[in-house]
Amino acid sequence: MKLYDSLTGEKREFVPHDDTVKMYVCGITPYSASHVGHAMCSVYFDTLRRYLEYSGYEVKHVQNFTDIDDKIIDAAAGQGTSPVMLVEELVEQYLIDMATLNVQPAHLYPRVTDEIPQIVEMIEGLIEKGFAYESEGDVYYRVTSFPTYGKLSHRTLEGMMAGARIEPNAQKDHAMDFTLWKKSKVGEPSWGSPWGEGRPGWHIECSAMAVHYLGPHLDIHGGGQDLVFPHHENEIAQTEAYTGQEPFAQHWVHNGLLQMDQDKMSKSLGNLVTVRDALEKFGPDAIRLFFLNSHYHSPLAYSEESIRGQQRAADRLRAALVEPGSDGTGEGLDPEPYRERFVAAMEDDLNTPQALASVFSLARDINRGREEGKALSAAQECLREITGVLGLRLEPEDSGSGQPANAFVELLAEVRQELRANKQFALADNIRNRLQELGVSLEDTPEGSKWRFTSN
RNA sequence: GGCGACGUAGCCAAGUGGUUAAGGCGAGGGUCUGCAAAACCCUUAUUCGGCGGUUCGAUUCCGCCCGUCGCCUCCA
Numbered sequence: 001m002k003l004y005d006s007l008t009g010e011k012r013e014f015v016p017h018d019d020t021v022k023m024y025v026c027g028i029t030p031y032s033a034s035h036v037g038h039a040m041c042s043v044y045f046d047t048l049r050r051y052l053e054y055s056g057y058e059v060k061h062v063q064n065f066t067d068i069d070d071k072i073i074d075a076a077a078g079q080g081t082s083p084v085m086l087v088e089e090l091v092e093q094y095l096i097d098m099a100t101l102n103v104q105p106a107h108l109y110p111r112v113t114d115e116i117p118q119i120v121e122m123i124e125g126l127i128e129k130g131f132a133y134e135s136e137g138d139v140y141y142r143v144t145s146f147p148t149y150g151k152l153s154h155r156t157l158e159g160m161m162a163g164a165r166i167e168p169n170a171q172k173d174h175a176m177d178f179t180l181w182k183k184s185k186v187g188e189p190s191w192g193s194p195w196g197e198g199r200p201g202w203h204i205e206c207s208a209m210a211v212h213y214l215g216p217h218l219d220i221h222g223g224g225q226d227l228v229f230p231h232h233e234n235e236i237a238q239t240e241a242y243t244g245q246e247p248f249a250q251h252w253v254h255n256g257l258l259q260m261d262q263d264k265m266s267k268s269l270g271n272l273v274t275v276r277d278a279l280e281k282f283g284p285d286a287i288r289l290f291f292l293n294s295h296y297h298s299p300l301a302y303s304e305e306s307i308r309g310q311q312r313a314a315d316r317l318r319a320a321l322v323e324p325g326s327d328g329t330g331e332g333l334d335p336e337p338y339r340e341r342f343v344a345a346m347e348d349d350l351n352t353p354q355a356l357a358s359v360f361s362l363a364r365d366i367n368r369g370r371e372e373g374k375a376l377s378a379a380q381e382c383l384r385e386i387t388g389v390l391g392l393r394l395e396p397e398d399s400g401s402g403q404p405a406n407a408f409v410e411l412l413a414e415v416r417q418e419l420r421a422n423k424q425f426a427l428a429d430n431i432r433n434r435l436q437e438l439g440v441s442l443e444d445t446p447e448g449s450k451w452r453f454t455s456n
Numbered sequence: 457g458g459c460g461a462c463g464u465a466g467c468c469a470a471g472u473g474g475u476u477a478a479g480g481c482g483a484g485g486g487u488c489u490g491c492a493a494a495a496c497c498c499u500u501a502u503u504c505g506g507c508g509g510u511u512c513g514a515u516u517c518c519g520c521c522c523g524u525c526g527c528c529u530c531c532a
Binding site: 006009025026027028029034035037038039040041042044045069070071150153154155156158159160161202222223224225226227228229230231254255256257258259289290293294295297298299300301303305306308309310312313315316319320345351353354356357358359360361364367368370371420423425428429432441442443444445446450 | 458460461462467468469470471480481489492493494495496526531
């Protein structure tokens with residue numbers, strides 16, 4: 001497939017180093033509930049992974065948790081809990097939310113606090129090679145020692161200095177030098193090191209974990225566009241300096257950010273909707289469709305109106321997957337052209353909006369074919385397959401079986417059928433309306449009256 | 457100020473140097489239905505931010521302008 005690479009700025013054929021695709025995606029810093037922007041990133045990379053697997057690749061997906069940092073320490077203190085407890089709770093919440101979104105779990109979720117030896121080793125290596133220096137218990141990366149610093153974000157050191165708000169710091173050789181190891185204050189969580197008690201800087205952890213679990217050559221390194229600088233720029237500087245090999249990643253893949261009104265949605269701006277709230281409100285399929293309807297590379301504005309629209313769209317896909325009452329005996333609907341269009345779109349830098357066009361056109365033709373008595377099992381199987389690549393579940397609406405209300409609804413539906421048979425339509429309609437208000441949707445079909453619980 | 461992305465119908469959103477500018481939602485009309493709902497059919501951008509340029513021909517390439525956003529500090 002063709003995949004865009006932020007470093008070279010071009011779409012290139014994706015060719016993994018060896019049989020297993022190595023994919024590292026920057027994960028979250030769990031200091032507060034995850035928001036829809038995190039979900040968007042996860043869904044895009046999940047879809048990329050699903051597509052690669054669909055194409056026959058084996059993928060090893062690693063995603064870190066930054067489980068120690070200033071914000072975690074502050075947030076824990078604010079809530080009267082410990083950083084460890086806070087992280088545990090938020091990580092669990094995150095994993096549950098991702099599972100609900102039908103995001104396949106990463107193969108490994110390394111955490112900074114479990115990787116201190118690897119991090120220290122990498123920092124030592126960088127000092128030895130002259131890329132880093134210790135200063136009053138802190139360790140800094142020397143940006144001037146890495147000639148191509150700025151290649152990912154397409155900046156120069158001069159450009160970064162111009163107009164930037166950088167505080168002079170006597171401890172550093174160059175204002176852009178960044179922290180690898182940070183001396184801890186009294187009472188903060190800390191680890192021993194050759195430079196005294198402290199903890200790792202943010203950028204080094206990803207380098208260390210990526211190299212530790214995936215080696216010096218990643219096929220895909222992903223994350224939000226806001227990580228390009230400084231985080232990923234620094235990762236390249238650290239990793240390539242340490243391993244002496246390049247490129248660190250074949251493809252730097254960055255997703256556009258979720259906008260909230262005029263700004264990006266972010267924890268620091270406080271303008272966020274949590275993943276959990278959105279999931280409860282709209283369900284996973286509609287949310288995935290909302291993301292996938294836009295190209296991963298573009299920014300997207302959060303819009304509840306739009307997600308509602310996707311709920312309706314998901315319903316139409318579900319309708320296409322309902323088995324025909326009586327087997328179609330006519331000629332079959334050949335799904336191959338739809339599958340080909342789907343694959344061609346996905347091959348082109350994961351063009352999910354275009355892939356969806358094929359999905360919807362297959363769904364429409366299945367629904368039409370049903371009315372025309374066509375044999376549909378192959379087409380339905382294909383629809384199931386390609387929507388699966390997009391991570392859509394499209395499970396039938398909950399028919400409520402096994403729930404306590406079930407028998408009562410069943411009874412009301414039966415009574416209503418009697419009324420209809422006796423042309424007592426006013427009363428029958430009244431029952432239908434009242435049930436609708438209570439969250440039970442009733443439809444009269446040639447095969448009888450069907451009902452289901454509606455989530456909204 | 458520097459770097460980058462973007463501006464397509466009521467809304468969301470693909471795409472292309474040239475015969476019909478995907479798809480979804482919404483809206484209008486129809487088929488079906490006791491009425492609905494669902495599904496299906498039809499309609500819904502002579503036009504792609506503005507102005508120039510290149511070209512036989514540009515929404516698509518180039519330049520300028522206007523507007524929006526991201527990064528340059530933590531951030532998916």
